[in-house]
Amino acid sequence: MSLLFHRAVEHMEIWSASSDGYSFVISFENLTGPGFRGSPGYVASWRPFEQSRGAIRVIGSPFKTFAEAEAACTIMLSYLTSEN
Numbered sequence: 001m002s003l004l005f006h007r008a009v010e011h012m013e014i015w016s017a018s019s020d021g022y023s024f025v026i027s028f029e030n031l032t033g034p035g036f037r038g039s040p041g042y043v044a045s046w047r048p049f050e051q052s053r054g055a056i057r058v059i060g061s062p063f064k065t066f067a068e069a070e071a072a073c074t075i076m077l078s079y080l081t082s083e084n
Contacts, residue, residue, distance in 0.1 A: 003073055020081050021049050024073045042069035046076055
């Protein structure tokens with residue numbers, strides 16, 4: 001099982017992927033400049049498709065690299081789907 005992230009919003013650092021009933025988003029935050037404000041790094045979050053609730057931040061966010069955030073999302077997906 002793997003997540004294939006694609007850029008979700010043009011001109012912003014936001015990527016999304018979905019698999020097995022879950023949606024994942026990675027966004028880049030920084031203290032200044034365009035985009036989201038927050039601690040510098042890549043913030044990963046997830047939410048189930050069938051529930052209309054806010055996203056849940058992946059533990060460890062923000063990550064220093066996109067690859068670290070992507071790996072954390074894949075691990076979270078494995079955990080979520082192993083409980084079913």
